Every structure is written in C-alpha cells, then in structure tokens.
Amino acid sequence: MNEQQFESELIQYLSSGVISHRNHHATGGHAVAEQAADYIYTTKRWRHHPEIKTTDDLWANFKAILEQHNQNTLDYPLSVVEFNQVKKIISELHTPYLAGQFLYGLNGVSQIEIDLDDGRHVFLTVFDQKQVGAGDTVYQVVNQIRRPAKIIGKQNRIFDTTLLINGLPVIQIEEKRDTRDVNEALNQMHQYIDENQYRDIFSTLQILVAITPNNVKYMANTTADKFNKDFAFNWQNRDNAIVRDWKTFADAMLSIPMAHQMATNYMILDGTKNKQALKVMRPYQVYATQNIISRLKQVDFEFGSNKVGYIWHTTGSGKTITSFKTAWLASRMPHVDKVVFVVDRIALTRQTSENYQAYDPDGDIADVAQSGVVKSTHTTTDLSRKLKSRGNDIIVTSVQKLDTLIKRKYFQAPDKNIVFIVDEAHRSTGGDSFKAIQAAFKRAAWIGYTGTPMFDDTTTGLRTEDIFGPLLHAYTIREAIADRNVLGFKVDFETTIDEEQMKTQYLPAFYRERYPNWTEEQIRQKIDNLTQEDMDDAVEPSFYDENIEHVRLVVADIFKNWRNRSNDGKYNALFTTHVGGGKASTPMAMMYFREFQRVNQERKAAGLPTLKVAVTFSDNGSNNDGMLANNQGLHYAMQEYNHAFGTQFGMDDVIGYTQDVTSRLNKSAADKNFLDLVIVVDQLLTGFDAPELNTLYVDRTLKGAGLIQAYSRTNRIADMKEKPWGRIVNYRWPAQNEKLMNNALAIYANIKSADLRDKPIEDGGENVLAKPFKDMLAEVKAVVAKLDVLTKGFQELPPSEKDKDHMVDLLRAYNNGMSKLKQYNPEENEDESGFDYDKPEVLLAQLGMSTEQETMLTTVLANELKAHLAATQKIPLRQIELRMTHVKDVKIDYDYLTELVTRLLNEVHEQKMEAAAQTREDINRFASGLEDRSYAKEITNAATAIYNGSYQAEHYPVENLTESNSIIQAANNVILDHILIDFRVKWGITDIINSTQMREMFSRHQYGMQDLDNTGQLRDLITEAGKNYRILAREPEIRDLNKIRYRNDLRQAIYRLADQMAENQ
Secondary structure (H helix, E strand, O other), X not given: OOHHHHHHHHHHHHHHOOOOOOOOEOOHHHOOEOOOOOOOOOOOOOEEOOOOOEHHHHHHHHHHHHHHHOOOOOOOOOOHHHHHHHHHHHHOOOOHHHHHHHHHOEOOEEEEEEEOOOOOEEEEEEEEHHHOOOOOOOEEEEEEEEEOOOOOOOOOEEEXXXXXXXXXXXXXXXXXXXXXXXXXXXXXXXXXXXXXXXXXXXXXXXEEEEEEOOEEEEEEOOOHHHOOHHHOEOEEOOOOXXXXXXXXXXXXXXXXXXXXXXXXXXXXXXXXXXXXXXXXXOHHHHHHHHHHHHHHHOOOHHHOEEEEEEEEEOOOOOHHHHHHHHHHHXXXXXXXXXXXXXXXXXXXXXXXXXXXXXXXXXXXXXXXXXXXXXXXXXXXXXXXXXXXOOOOOEEEEEHHHHHHHHOOOOOOOOOOOEEEEEOOOOOOOOOOHHHHHHHHOOOEEEEEEEOOOOOOOOOOXXXXXXXHXXXXXXXXXXXXXXXXXXXXXXXXXXXXXXXXXXXXXXXXXXXXXHOOOOOHHHHHHHHHOOOHHHHHHXXXXXXXXXXXXXXXXXXXXXXXXXXXXXXXXXXXXXXXXXXXXXXXXXXXXXXXXXXXXXXXHHHHHOOOOOOOEEEEOOOOOOOOOOHHHHHHHHHHHHHHHHHHHOOOOXXXXXXXXXXXXXXXXXXXXXXXXXXXXXXXXXXXXXXXXXXXXXXXXXEOOOOHHHHHHHHOOOXXXXXXXXXXXXXXXXXXXXXXHHHHHHXXXXXXXXXXXXXXXXXOOOOOOOOOEOOOHHHHHHHHHHHHHHHHHXXXXXXXXXXXXXXXXXXXXXXXXXXXXXXXXXXXXXXXXXXXXXXXXXXXXXXXXXXXXXXXXXXXXXXXXXXXXXXXXXXXXXXXXHHOOOOOOOOOOOOOOHHHHHHHHHXXXXXXXXXXXXXXXXXXXXXXXXXXXXXXXXXXXXXXXXXXXXXXXXXXXXXXXXXXXXXXXXXXXXXXXXXXXXXXXXXXXHHOOOOOOOHHHHHHHHHOOOOOOOOOOOOOHHHHHHHHHHHHHHHHOOOHHHHOOOHHHHHHHHHHHHHHHHHHHHHOO
C-alpha cells in the first residue's frame, strides 16, 4: 500500500464512524495478534473536509467556527481587522508549551481577548475542557495542506493528515508506506519543526503521530533543539502489550473523545524554569489515571474512609507525572474538596512541591502572584490551615506532618471530602501511625502509589492491598525495561574469600566444631563436594563486619575495575554497607571511607588516577553507646569534604551537607565539581534520581522491596549507548544474595505477584538481567561477520542503497553490543577475556576483527556512510544519528599526516602526478577516519588546493616539516577563497563585496537559520547587486532573470553558500 492509499484509508476510517472491535493483526516484522481496544465511543467522529487545502482555508474555517461558538458575544462576523487580532495571538505562540498554555486557558477555558470595531472589548471562547467529546465541539480531519516555505531557500511542504478541534490543528499525522520505517515520519516532522512550518495556525499542534500500516509512534510537539525520538512512544493495550496495527491505534487513541483527552487531560505542561516543554502521557500512565478517576466517581465520602486502590508502577517509570495528573483531575471533580499528596519523608516535600507546581497549568513558578492550585506545607500549622481553607487546592505534605497534626490535643478533621494520594506507599504505611492517620479523617479516599508493593511474600505485616484497596494498574520493571523506560541490570556476585585457604583452614575447623562426631574423612568429603551455598552457610557475619582485610579487598576490587564499571569514568557510583545484629553500621561506613583515602594517597603518590569519595549518614542524638563514634566519624568526613570541595559544613548543618553531597552525585552542583562515589548506610537508596549514576556497590544483604529500590538507583536512562544497564556489585554471600535477588525479581518483575497467591513465581530475571559475556559476545560477533561481508572485509561501502540502509542498522547493533561488552571485567570469565582497556585487541580478535579493521569500520567507513546519507537525504551531517563506539580511543597520527602533506607538495612540484594522485587519496582516506568532520573537510580541501597547484610552498623541496596544520589552514583558505570568488563572479557582485567581507558575514551564521540580515548588510548587498547584474553576472541564465527573480535567487544562493561554509566549520 503506497502512502496515498494509506492516507485515504486512514481518513476514511477516522471519519466513517465504523469502529471495528475485531482483532487486528500487525503485518510485517511484528506479526502479533492484538486484543481489541477496550474503549467506549460516543456518536461523534471526525468529519473530513477535502476542500480545505491551504493555510488560508484553515484560517477561514477556524474563523467560521469561532464565530459560531461566540454568537452571543458577536453581533456580526469578525471583520478583517478584528480577525487579524485573533491570528496575531495564535501566530505568536512560538513554542508548543505556550500553545499548551493557550489551549488550557484559565481554569480549562481558552479565550482570545480582542477589540471589536464598535469599541467593545470582548473575550472569545476557543476551547472549553468541559466540552471534551460533547457539546458543540467540532472535530474535523483535513489532508494534503499546502504550506509555503517559512524560511527562504527551504522547500514548500505538504502535510499529510491533520486533526482539527474547533478549527485549530491539534494532532499532526505523517504517514509512510508499509515498506518504510516509522522513524522516517518522525524525522520528517523534525525537519518541519526546524523549518518553522509548525507556526501561524499550526502553532497549536500538541501531538505528533508517525504512522505506517505496521507501526505507530506518538510524541508531544516540541522545539527543534529538544526533538528526541526516544520520547516517541508506541501505544499499548491495557495489558501493556505494544500496539503496532494502525487500526487498533486509531480505535484506541485517535477516536473521539480519546484524541481530545490525550491533547488536553493527558498532556503535562512542564513549566520547569529553562526547561519548559509539553509532555504527553504514556499509555500505562493514562490507564492508571483513568482507573483511579473511575473509582473516585463511585466513592461515597459519607461512608467514611474509602480505600480506592493502589498503582504499582516500577521505580523510574514516571510516577510523579501520573500522580500529579491524578491529583489534578481529582481536584476538578465536583464532590472532591481537597487533594492531599503525601510523601514519606519531610526532605521530599520541597522536591515534590516544585515538581507539582511546575506541572500546574493554573500556576507559574516564575510568578509568585500566580501560585496556582498546588500548595506546599512549611509547617504542621500551615498544613492545618490549608486543609481548612476554601478552594479545591492540591496540598503537598509529609506523613510526618500528618502524624504530628492528628496528635494535637484539639485536632478535628475538617468537614471536607479529601482525597489522599500517598507516594512510596510501601514505606509510609508501616506501624500504627498511618493507621491512626486514616482513622482521623472521616471523609476521605485513599490512593497509594508504589514501585514495590507489599505482598505476602515480602512482609509479615499488612499488605499494600490491605491498606489502600485493590491493585488498579500495574507496570512492572520487566515491562519498563522492554519499553526502554528504564535499564536492565548487570549484577555481579564477588567474594573476598580465598577459596583454597577457606577449604584448608577455615572449613575443617568449622565442621569439627559443628559436627564433633564426624571423622576427618567425612569432613574432607564434605569440603570436596561443597556448593557455593554451603560455603555461604559456613561464613559468619563477623568475617565481613568490620573486618579490615575484607574492606581492603573490596576497595581494591573497586579501583581495579573502575574503568569498566564506570565506562572509563563517565558515570559514578553509590556504595552501601550495613552491619547486622543490631550493631551500628556507621563505623563500617567510616572504615570504607578511610580505606578509600589511604588508597587514594598511594595512587596519587604513584601518579595513578584517584577517586573523589564522600560518606553521608545521619547524626546521632539518641545518647546511645554508638552516638559519640557516629558523630565523630561524621564530623571527620565533613572536614575532609570541606577540604576537597571548598565548603564549610559543620555538625550544625548536616542536612545542608547531605544535600551538597547529593548534588555532586547527581551532577547538578553549580561548580561542576562532582563525586565519583558516595558511601551510605540507608540514605539515597530510595527516592534518589541520578541518571549519571550507573553502579551500586553492595556490602550487605538486600532483599525484597529494599533490593529493588536500591538497585533502581542505577537504571535511569541517560545515554543508552554509553550506559546500557545499571550495574550492581555484591561482596557478601554470593549464592545467598543471588537467591535473594532472584526472589525479589520474581515478585517485582511479574504482574502475577499481585494475585497474592501462595505459589512462588519463577523466572524473574529474564530480560531484566544482563546476558552472560559469552552470549553477548556471540551476538556482536554475528553482527561483525555480516559487516565483514557487506563491506568486503571492512574496505568499502556496499554499492546499493538497500545495503547501505542495512549497514546503518548493523552499525547501530554493533554500537549497542560493543558498549555492553566494554563493561565486562577482564577476569570475569574463565573461557573468555571480558574487556581489558589495556589489551583491546584481545576482544577484537574474539569478534573476528583486527585493530586496523575496527578503526576502518568505526571511523572511515562510518564517516563515509554518514556523508552519503546526509547528501542523499539533503540534511546536515550532524543530523545523521550514527555515533560509533570505539574499542579504544582513536588517536590522530599527526606525524603521518605531516608526512603525507610533505610528500604531496613535492610530488606536485616535480609533476609526478600519478604518485600525487595516490598521495592525495591517502590524505583523503586519513581525513575520512576523523571524528572531527570540520577538520576533515579542511584537510581534503587542502589536498585539493595542493594537487591542482592553487597552493604552493615557499621553498622546494619541502623538507623537515615539523607540523602540517599551518599548511592545511593556508591551503584550505585558498579553496574557500576560490569558492567565494567563483560565487561573486557568477552572480556579478565582485565590485560590491570582497571575499574577506563575505567570510566576516558568514562567521556569525548558524546552519539553517535566516540570520544574515540582522544588520541590514544582506539587504543592502542584494539591492546594490540588482542594479548591474545584467552586465556583471557571468552566467547567461542569471543575466536573463528579471530583477525580482534575480534578487530572490541571489538571497537563496547566499544562504546555501553560508550553510555550506557553516557545515564545514
């Protein structure tokens, strides 16, 4: 099916009103059966208007609808002057965020303020969110809208399909035929954004849809610099299965009222300072919100405390957005007076308040006067006052403040219907305090959000369902990893125990004491047949706790494997330790801190890299036996920290110290002086987000929800090429801790855990944990073999366009696999080497490549392929998404380049042109291997200038050349001067502007921008050129142009040349 046929079918399906609930089957590479969409449809449908084909047609259509909806305000149709005011307001919505604010309006009503010709000042209603799918809301679909270029020199465009609500474009759909990749449609829309096509009446676009018959993705509209295809999502059904069939997608998301709700109710206006953007909710977030709102509609607050239910969305999946939208929609319900969002720690109140206030469409975080509906609580008294106040506010508070409030002597719950939304519900519900809070509010509804619910298998107390009611929606870690929402885990289980020493010394004594009646032969047989679990059983906690030898071996392992685990220092780490038996854990944390300091001093003296390490834990005011040692240790750690970072924290500001440590760990510190590793006991293991943290070192026992929460500190998405997973390294009881991990994953990676059944759930780690090295190696080796064949031994690009496209896919698979292989420690495997930064050739040999072939593939061929794609797609080279992973840092051999330049100069001077041609080819091949494409272009230009004789050395023969850069720069300038001179002669402007002036004018130019006339220089140049071009222009076809055409063509040619120069800078 070609694109025109597909577009026709799509429009017919959207506008016919025939909504099929049959099972649709995806075709092509994703042939999976999909369940029918579970939606309720109204009688409304999109009405097709084939007569609307231009921007003017769209404005006229919008004008008619606006006049119809405002009949009670307007006595006559809007005049040209009046409607121009409307057009101006809409056209000045320069970002999707501003457009989202406009469409939301005030309290959900969007209005335009204009002056009528009769002197009246009126407000015209554009949207009313209460009319979603109802009332007089008009739903239209148009196609093939012709759009003239918005930037001189760019192409005219034709948009595929646009969905209009009340006459304004809200959803833009770009179709591709069944043989094309859906990402091509996304790239096309990115190009339209870059060309300012989504302006004037298209400024109001909220959602972009890329669609083929076999696949669909959607994303929020954005600006060109923030466009990221990682935020383009597939739709999912209610079981979280991906929807690829276009009809199923149309039934689900493009139906009415769902499409309108997605563009309004399920959009987030993120007003975070300097990061303002639209965000569209993902399907699992939509379903969770829908389910809660549906249950809230059934709540009878007179009944008392209502347990509405809980949402189980894995850590890192965007619970803040989901919970805010739930709170915001709930606050608009007629029988809800207040919504209270409850966090489990006072320290999180501020963070959550700031997030909520940024999302509040009625507020403005930059304007205190426009505070919106989200209210933070600074004190318990402040909380009490806001609970009693008028207005349907959203109050952000902590469980500690609520507990303090209800214990006040004269506390009386307000006579209001209150919805409580509890974050980290698994933590804030322990003990009797939360039970008392629930009992204190007689007219309340309770909703829980958690990434790790409490089940029978994970708690001996109350389950999450007992406290909040039934599970309303689940999105597990397995599903989040599959959707690329979070990363999987690479988990290592190390031991500091010398196995031979243990078998010959420790274990014989252990078994003699435990089994005094055993013979020496029985003991020997037991030891000879030991499993890892048996060894774990024999190791007492005292072997690990406060054992300096164990501490030293752990720290030594961290330093030894730091490059692999941190991706050569790009990411940082957390280290957590804990002592059992009711003993204080802070002395163990300080042992580690002092050992890191000791090793750092040794490495610094030896000229080796060191690590910036801090430790943080709470001060102790309990007057117990460990208080003095705890506080002395913390004071010492703070002094060391102050010395390292130039801070001045004391024991009177432990909170400030911890916040500063956190900022250096999540790399938000203003001075950009970050930490490599932070040692903790329990702090930062929950609720802490740091995308550039990739490793958690564990010297303790973790299990259940605590394990998942701690592991999840490492698996936030950053750069999936550089950070393919979250890394966990365990140092105690390897067999026991691996079993605990598998048990936790079996529960929290499987939605069936919520069935609360007695039978244990198997297979928790599949698709969650990293593959063994040998499996990963085999995958990459297969890719390398295909690239070998495709490039004829890594020597040349394949000739056909189809094979070049295939090569792009293979290179991306190679990058993905190689980035993972580089993080396997060298000694992790008996049969395979892992990756050794000092011996990269070992891994390459296992993959079937030499170091020369790897360099050729990842530099020369990759760069040639990117250049070819940029040329064929007519886009800047930098827009080609193909960033290579190198097995080692690529070093430029400048001596070799100098040798080639010397040889070329002498060969041309001696007229050895055949040899010179080969040397020029060698120089071009050298340039092809450079990551810096601007410098590569300078080198090839220089080679051309030398070869054709445009550049000559001062003295021949050229000998003892120490560097080539000055020659390259001078020869490159010769080529650029020739280009500029040729351009000036061609267009007849040699007497108006010289090459130096053109260079100066272009020096301020940014690729693709119309920015050359800020001072009027370009305008003056074109005006002057138009006077004598019929005499001075070299080309007859230019001399024959009429004046208007000449001036327009010259402007376009100048911008093309400026783009060419900018691309090569």
